[in-house]
Amino acid sequence: MFKTLFLKECKQILKSISYYIFVASIVLFFVTQIGEFDVLVKPQVGGDNYGFKYSDDEDVIMKQSLKELILEFDRNSFSTYPVGFYKEVILNETKQEEMEDILNILTGLSMDEINKRLSRYYDGQINVMTEYGYMMVQDGVELDIQVLESISYDEYLVIMDNVDKLIGGGSSYHPKSLKNIARVPRSYEEAMEDYNSILKEDRVSAAYARQFSDYMGIVLGVLPVFLAVTRGLRDKRALTAETIYSKKASSWTIVLTRYFSTILMILVPLLILSISPSLQSLYFADSIGVKGDALAFVKYIMGWLLPTILFATSIGFFFTELTGGPLGILVQMAWWIVSVFIAGGNLVGYVGWSLVPRFNTVGKYSIYASIYDELVINRMVYSIASIVLLVLTVYIYSLKRKGVLNISGKLLPNFKSKSKI
């Protein structure tokens, strides 16, 4: 019964408009965000640019973040992500005065002196043509303002925490985000080390699969809930709930076939989408003499993306069964927003408790290796949470079949209006 019902559920999904909207959305996201295959270039000795890395050096972190703070303060425009969304903060006069005091404590300089040095810094900028169009770039003159030597790194963190609060929170100056400002150029050796790890550790294709997982994780952190809610509400809308409740099939069979058919129908277009970058990465690996991992994308989809899909789908099924309405969408949207934006500017290697781990780059194997254990725990926790929600969904469904929960899906047990008797 399970297999036949599973196939029938898949067929039902194939007939649903919401499924085609889902497929169109992920295809559109894939095309617009990942787009063309980004070919890896081997670093050359004497090259201009070997990319960037985040520095652990406390002096560098202090120097870079102070510079960023002074530049933002000069524009009176601070970039923040208080609840995940970008928000520009403009300080009022009182807060500007407070910020001036903080800058004075940090640098020992008056505002007049800071402004003079800023002018020299701006004068050193020239307008040049880049691949993105004309941009102002620095031509040798650095901003000559430092943190006072008498201020320790720990003291600096406390002061920056106050800066973050003064701005309203969610800024780059929060002690946990501060490191992300300290981007420094990589050396040739560092760039080569990264390049070699892509060849040896990732066998090229895994590096691309990680980037694919990063992008697709964003969209798969929210879209599956719509399919799940649509499936959950279909019985109610089609007035089939009572008919199905009265049949012999167990609640486990009914709910699990619906759930796993939804999961399969999400995975199918995802796997199809991964064929192109997978083949491109394998071809590219071959062209540089590396035997790529043919199953890298499948492994990353199953290991990295599947827990995200399971969780978003479980939330949809659980809340739809519990409430008889689309509450699951709101819950999942909230979870997704927090997960996507909690990473702030750290788009390479952010895991934490986010439903959508970030790794928005090809390569950086050392960072991947450093977050691997955290990532595995994260994925396992979401998988287990999905299973728990699924079991609860079956339990609620079986209660509704027995009439212990109101048949129309209200939370109040055994309550029914007189008019429906």
Added chain:
Amino acid sequence: MDTKIILKDVNKYYGKYHALKEINLTIEKGMFGLLGRNGAGKTTLMKVLATLLPANSGEIYVYGMPITQRDKIRSMTGYLPQDFSMYGNMTTYEAMDYIGVLSGLNRSKRKEIIPELLEKVNLQNNQRTKVKAMSGGMRRRLGIAQAILHDPKVLIVDEPTAGLDPEERVRFRNLLSDIAEDRIVILSTHIVGDVEATCENIAIMDMGSIIFKGTVSELLYMAKDHIYSAEISRIELEDIKKQYMITSMLSQGNHVNVRFIANDDAIEIPFIGAIKCEPNVEDAYMYLMHKKEVKDNV
């Protein structure tokens, strides 16, 4: 083997509302009609029998099986809910096949029985018609077909004729009568004509209680000597309505033929021109409800 449904002292509450009050019934093979006005508790009783609602107290046995054994009861029960439908994008055959899988039928059994049942409910030419394109009558017939797909011993049909046109209603009643030849069919309805045409045994519910159980003949006997008919002018109609409960009337020009219930204490003809007549089921049902109302008011 016990081939009855037995209900003993069954009670059902929705919060404080007492929806089923001490229901005692024995239902045997054939058509059984459950009659009552809207809100009488019929649907609640149907859902309890279909294992979709638990009773708060009492015992129910279906073919000797306690109703608490839901899986077994569901295997031997077919249920057509009041507002039956299926997924709109399914064809008639697909809907039947889907329900067949949920009912535990294997592929060969489904292939064999679905065309037979669709023919039985006169949907053989609509196998590829989408559910969303079906008329109300077609959907009810599909509902019956899905309910008997697994050849249940008991068929529970809740208000199946509501909203159907007269022709569809007659066709539907006949269909139910055919099906009831070798099983128990419980027909819940507020339309007296449905019961009159098809059921020998009936129960009448009001406010959660069974106020009558027995045969149609017994119901008719109860109303014997209490039903009168008269041909009156339209002017007299309002007065008659105030004094008696009208069970039916038929306009004929300036005159109206009325059937009405005489007061219980009446020993003579209510008024000149009134003639005592044999009650039909509708008269008897109205008499019973009228009698209960009078008793409740006292």
